[in-house]
Amino acid sequence: xxxxxxxxxxxxxxxxxxxxxxxxxxxxxxxxxxxxxxxxxxxxxxxxxxxxxxxxxxxxxxxxxxxxxxxxxxxxxxxxxxxxxxxxxxxxxxxxxxxxxxxxxxxxxxxxxxxxxxxxxxxxxxxxxxxxxxxxxxxxxxxxxxxxxxxxxxxxxxxxxxxxxxxxxxxxxxxxxxxxxxxxxxxxxxxxxxxxxxxxxxxxxxxxxxxxxxxxxxxxxxxxxxxxxxxxxxxxxxxxxxxxxxxxxxxxxxxxxxxxxxxxxxxxxxxxxxxxxxxxxxxxxxxxxxxxxxxxxxxxxxxxxxxxxxxxxxxxxxxxxxxxxxxxxxxxxxxxxxxxxxxxxxxxxxx
Amino acid sequence: xxxxxxxxxxxxxxxxxxxxxxxxxxxxxxxxxxxxxxxxxxxxxxxxxxxxxxxxxxxxxxxxxxxxxxxxxxxxxxxxxxxxxxxxxxxxxxxxxxxxxxxxxxxxxxxxxxxxxxxxxxxxxxxxxxxxxxxxxxxxxxxxxxxxxxxxxxxxxxxxxxxxxxxxxxxxxxxxxxxxxxxxxxxxxxxxxxxxxxxxxxxxxxxxxxxxxxxxxxxxxxxxxxxxxxxxxxxxxxxxxxxxxxxxxxxxxxxxxxxxxxxxxxxxxxxxxxxxxxxxxxxxxxxxxxxxxxxxxxxxxxxxxxxxxxxxxxxxxxxxxxxxxxxxxxxxxxxxxxxxxxxxxxxxxxx
Amino acid sequence: xxxxxxxxxxxxxxxxxxxxxxxxxxxxxxxxxxxxxxxxxxxxxxxxxxxxxxxxxxxxxxxxxxxxxxxxxxxxxxxx
Amino acid sequence: xxxxxxxxxxxxxxxxxxxxxxxxxxxxxxxxxxxxxxxxxxxxxxxxxxxxxxxxxxxxxxxxxxxxxxxxxxxxxxxx
Numbered sequence: 001x002x003x004x005x006x007x008x009x010x011x012x013x014x015x016x017x018x019x020x021x022x023x024x025x026x027x028x029x030x031x032x033x034x035x036x037x038x039x040x041x042x043x044x045x046x047x048x049x050x051x052x053x054x055x056x057x058x059x060x061x062x063x064x065x066x067x068x069x070x071x072x073x074x075x076x077x078x079x080x081x082x083x084x085x086x087x088x089x090x091x092x093x094x095x096x097x098x099x100x101x102x103x104x105x106x107x108x109x110x111x112x113x114x115x116x117x118x119x120x121x122x123x124x125x126x127x128x129x130x131x132x133x134x135x136x137x138x139x140x141x142x143x144x145x146x147x148x149x150x151x152x153x154x155x156x157x158x159x160x161x162x163x164x165x166x167x168x169x170x171x172x173x174x175x176x177x178x179x180x181x182x183x184x185x186x187x188x189x190x191x192x193x194x195x196x197x198x199x200x201x202x203x204x205x206x207x208x209x210x211x212x213x214x215x216x217x218x219x220x221x222x223x224x225x226x227x228x229x230x231x232x233x234x235x236x237x238x239x240x241x242x243x244x245x246x247x248x249x250x251x252x253x254x255x256x257x258x259x260x261x262x263x264x265x266x267x268x269x270x271x272x273x274x275x276x277x278x279x280x281x282x283x284x285x286x287x288x289x290x291x292x293x294x295x296x297x298x299x300x301x302x303x304x305x306x307x308x309x310x311x312x313x314x315x316x317x318x319x320x321x322x323x324x325x326x327x328x329x330x331x332x333x334x335x336x337x338x339x340x341x342x343x344x345x346x347x348x349x350x351x
Numbered sequence: 352x353x354x355x356x357x358x359x360x361x362x363x364x365x366x367x368x369x370x371x372x373x374x375x376x377x378x379x380x381x382x383x384x385x386x387x388x389x390x391x392x393x394x395x396x397x398x399x400x401x402x403x404x405x406x407x408x409x410x411x412x413x414x415x416x417x418x419x420x421x422x423x424x425x426x427x428x429x430x431x432x433x434x435x436x437x438x439x440x441x442x443x444x445x446x447x448x449x450x451x452x453x454x455x456x457x458x459x460x461x462x463x464x465x466x467x468x469x470x471x472x473x474x475x476x477x478x479x480x481x482x483x484x485x486x487x488x489x490x491x492x493x494x495x496x497x498x499x500x501x502x503x504x505x506x507x508x509x510x511x512x513x514x515x516x517x518x519x520x521x522x523x524x525x526x527x528x529x530x531x532x533x534x535x536x537x538x539x540x541x542x543x544x545x546x547x548x549x550x551x552x553x554x555x556x557x558x559x560x561x562x563x564x565x566x567x568x569x570x571x572x573x574x575x576x577x578x579x580x581x582x583x584x585x586x587x588x589x590x591x592x593x594x595x596x597x598x599x600x601x602x603x604x605x606x607x608x609x610x611x612x613x614x615x616x617x618x619x620x621x622x623x624x625x626x627x628x629x630x631x632x633x634x635x636x637x638x639x640x641x642x643x644x645x646x647x648x649x650x651x652x653x654x655x656x657x658x659x660x661x662x663x664x665x666x667x668x669x670x671x672x673x674x675x676x677x678x679x680x681x682x683x684x685x686x687x688x689x690x691x692x693x694x695x696x697x698x699x700x701x702x
Numbered sequence: 703x704x705x706x707x708x709x710x711x712x713x714x715x716x717x718x719x720x721x722x723x724x725x726x727x728x729x730x731x732x733x734x735x736x737x738x739x740x741x742x743x744x745x746x747x748x749x750x751x752x753x754x755x756x757x758x759x760x761x762x763x764x765x766x767x768x769x770x771x772x773x774x775x776x777x778x779x780x781x782x
Numbered sequence: 783x784x785x786x787x788x789x790x791x792x793x794x795x796x797x798x799x800x801x802x803x804x805x806x807x808x809x810x811x812x813x814x815x816x817x818x819x820x821x822x823x824x825x826x827x828x829x830x831x832x833x834x835x836x837x838x839x840x841x842x843x844x845x846x847x848x849x850x851x852x853x854x855x856x857x858x859x860x861x862x
Contacts, residue, residue, distance in 0.1 A: 006415050006416050007415050007416065007418050007419060007426075008419050009416045009540075010416060010417065010419055010420065010539050010540060010543055010544055011419050011420075011543055011544065011545060011546060012543070013540070013541065013542065013543030014503055014504070014542075014543035014544070014545060015503065015543070017543065034782050036782045037781070037782055038782045039782070041392070041550060041554070044422045044550075045420075045422065045546055045547045045550050048418060048419050048420060048421075048422050048546050049419055049546045049547070050419065064357055064358050065357050065358065065360045065361060066361065067358050067399060067444075067445070068358060068359050068361055068362050068399050068400055068401065069361065069362075069396075069399060070399075071395045071396065071399050071444065073444075074443045074444050075358075075445075075446060076443070092425045092427070093418075093422065093424075093425050094418070094426075095426060124782050125782050126780065126781055126782035127780055128778070128780050131780070148782070149778075149779040149780060149781060149782065150779065150781045150782065151711050151712070151779040151780070151781045152365055152366065152711075153365070153568065154710060154711055154779065155779070156776075156779055157583075176751075176753055176760070176778075177751045177752070177753070177778045178750075178751050179750045179751055180749065180750050180751060180778045180780075181748055181749060181750040182780065184712075184745065184748045184749050184750075185711075185712055185749065185777065185778060185779070185780050186712065187780050187781050188361050188781035188782075189360075189361060189364070190364065191364065191365075191712075191781075192361055192362055192363070192364030192365030192366070192368065193361055193362065193365070193781055194362060194365060194558065194561065194567075195362060195396055195399050195400050195561075196396045196400070196554050196555070196557045196558035196561060197558070198782075199392060199395075199396050199550065199553075199554030199557070199558075200551055200554045200555060200558065202550075203392070203547050203550030203551045203554060204547070204551060204583070206547045206550070207545065207547035207548070207550075207551065207580050207583075210545065210546075210547060211580075211581070216504075216545075216581070217504065217580065217581030217582065218581065218582060220583055224753075224776075225583055226710060226776060229558050229562075229568065230562070230567070230568030230569065231568065231569060232508075232555070232558075232571055232576055232585075232587060233587065234583075234585050235755075235758055235774075236583060236584065236758065237753075237755045237758050237759065237760060237774075237776070238758065238759045238760065239759075239760040240760060282364075297748075385862045387862045388861070388862055389862045390862070475862050476862050477860065477861055477862035478860055479858070479860050482860070499862070500858075500859040500860060500861060500862065501859065501861045501862065502791050502792070502859040502860070502861045503791075505790060505791055505859065506859070507856075507859055527831075527833055527840070527858075528831045528832070528833070528858045529830075529831050530830045530831055531829065531830050531831060531858045531860075532828055532829060532830040533860065535792070535825065535828045535829050535830075536791075536792055536829065536857065536858060536859070536860050537792065538860050538861050539861035539862075542792075542861075544861055549862075575833075575856075577790060577856060586835075586838055586854075587838065588833075588835045588838050588839065588840060588854075588856070589838065589839045589840065590839075590840040591840060648828075
């Protein structure tokens with residue numbers, strides 16, 4: 001047997017698979033957006049199974065507080081770009097495939113170009129803005145998106161925008177959730193997440209990709225799988241065969257003004273800025289760097305605490321929630337200058 | 352926050368978890384038996400989540416044909432002991448925990464000693480003999496076994512031998528399957544396996560371990576989860592609350608006489624041995640080294656082809672199926688000398 | 703009639719448990735259920751959108767709910 | 783009565799599909815089902831043991847099967 005095929009002999013032996021399916025995988029180009037809790041396991045199995053080109057898009061760096069579920073990284077990688085570390089590791093795991101890191105932040109300006117070269121995209125992102133952006137870009141470009149999302153002990157998996165036989169497309173994320181107020185839904189930092197759930201859902205996403213490419217098994221098109229890691233119960237919810245939304249253009253990515261820790265410290269010394277902590281009470285109790293404090297979902301109810309003309313620097317642990325707070329202020333209080341602390345508290349003591 | 356706790360902050364934030372649960376994980380000792388398709392992902396997540404002591408038991412070496420699902424290994428590791436490579440990788444992933452490789456083959460002679468120091472054992476093995484041995488040892492030692500098994504697109508997960516409140520124990524593997532004729536059930540080499548299924552089931556096993564240790568969520572005791580990666584349907588089958596089997600002693604591990612490729616070649620040259628291929632017709636068509644040919648499940652129907660006093664060397668790709676054939680001959684034709692080709696065909700061209 | 707509604711994700715926090723019981727008029731629709739839940743739990747409305755699944759099927763606003771149906775509220779999830 | 787039996791693992795190969803239909807007498811038990819299947823598919827008996835699940839519950843030999851039950855044959859699986 002050819003040594004390349006020997007590596008894949010245990011999947012080529014599958015009924016309904018065979019060497020032709022392996023060739024389909026070898027020819028396939030798959031983009032993983034988000035090299036985090038979902039992207040790590042899904043990229044691992046795409047690489048292992050011999051997908052010919054695996055792109056990994058993430059602008060973020062390895063952070064110690066994510067290592068409990070981001071199994072591709074070591075503490076010695078902290079601070080390095082996740083997409084680059086991931087590609088380097090996976091290239092060693094499978095030297096026979098091509099790995100492409102994308103380290104620019106995915107925006108409405110570049111998303112069409114980034115996904116252009118790929119056949120199918122895994123959504124392993126950790127925020128609603130990028131989920132909607134990817135979803136809409138997938139619809140506009142006619143590419144399926146393999147969606148995965150996790151929170152605490154629960155996960156969701158689906159495949160959006162699969163071409164039906166009659167020329168229509170299967171439902172997408174906006175059929176399920178037309179819009180979301182991101183300040184109302186806690187992320188993994190606030191609500192926590194069990195690491196094994198990330199592994200299970202990420203592997204399920206890679207599984208859907210392999211089935212889509214090789215046509216072995218039915219993909220989760222027109223369906224959403226909802227899984228509970230506490231009871232191990234899963235349910236598959238039917239959402240119809242055809243999309244009912246009409247996506248004609250990308251929504252422009254919000255431009256969130258950020259400020260570095262060094263600049264913020266200078267502003268505090270000069271009394272030109274005010275800090276606003278948007279973390280949970282529990283996080284605040286453990287440590288804070290001063291300023292006002294409203295949990296992210298309470299900012300909206302406290303808009304009268306902000307004065308027009310003044311400058312506020314919002315902070316959280318990573319910069320994600322503070323970014324949401326800045327977006328809210330931009331919409332509701334355009335006269336107030338709002339900034340997000342870049343990199344969150346993690347950057348405070350490094351500068 | 353203490354840097355050690357920062358690593359686990361996203362799971363400590365979970366409802367029903369907290370710092371006390373993290374301490375339980377830190378104090379826990381978990382043994383993973385089989386560092387293959389199931390053991391790789393489960394050990395990864397046990398290490399990532401901060402289980403204080405992770406033992407990895409496997410006597411086998413990294414093989415190219417398993418890399419499609421054994422994501423901890425690189426082609427450059429081929430030939431090295433899996434338990435050692437796995438421990439080395441995982442130690443880098445989490446320097447704050449203790450990793451213990453066990454490289455001796457698990458037998459009835461050593462199993463009680465190997466599991467002695469651990470609180471709970473993951474069964475990620477690839478053969479029935481070791482599954483039964485581990486199950487029986489778990490019952491005798493009063494330790495739960497987190498069972499996982501995969502074939503083609505289907506997997507099973509359960510937790511055996513959990514102590515009930517009334518002092519009884521939950522069912523174990525023998526309650527489900529009192530005994531098995533291993534020659535009748537194809538393994539992953541013959542029947543194939545989709546790599547992502549190994550990832551999903553392995554992560555589910557680690558998930559059960561974390562729930563058992565931290566008491567967060569109900570474990571699959573008295574139940575078996577059956578998962579189909581083609582349809583993504585899973586069902587949980589209730590098997591009762593209490594075991595009905597009475598296991599009082601370990602069954603002695605069969606001693607399978609093996610022969611190296613060098614010795615076999617010498618025997619062929621001297622005309623003192625005869626080869627018997629027990630692979631599938633398809634594998635035979637691609638390549639063979641001669642001799643008789645019966646697929647493993649047909650050996651029993653062809654016992655009259657073997658002559659008493661003669662020596663036969665059975666071969667397959669890895670040595671697993673040929674070992675089963677030798678066990679069958681030992682039982683049914685004690686007058687025939689039967690050997691298994693050590694390491695299978697993989698070793699034939701290396702010597 | 704009384705309907706038991708299963709909660710997923712952040713809906714568990716909003717309802718304060720894995721399920722809640724709501725009283726609905728006979729022949730109530732999914733829209734009626736949403737209105738009733740949003741009155742009792744205003745935070746649900748703040749999510750901007752969430753899925754109602756009846757017997758494991760996406761429920762349109764006009765669909766009628768009976769007390770034999772299994773009803774679940776599945777909000778969006780952001781983590782990755 | 784006619785019972786549709788779902789096949790898992792190697793039982794799919796043995797039955798030649800994901801399900802088979804067997805004719806059983808009314809009030810037939812799990813043991814009767816096994817006997818009938820093993821006659822038709824001798825390879826099933828060669829497995830030495832396999833699980834019969836009725837409505838997602840392990841079925842003892844004496845349990846009665848009705849044509850409203852969902853019956854599955856789940857053989858052992860060895861891979862890892």
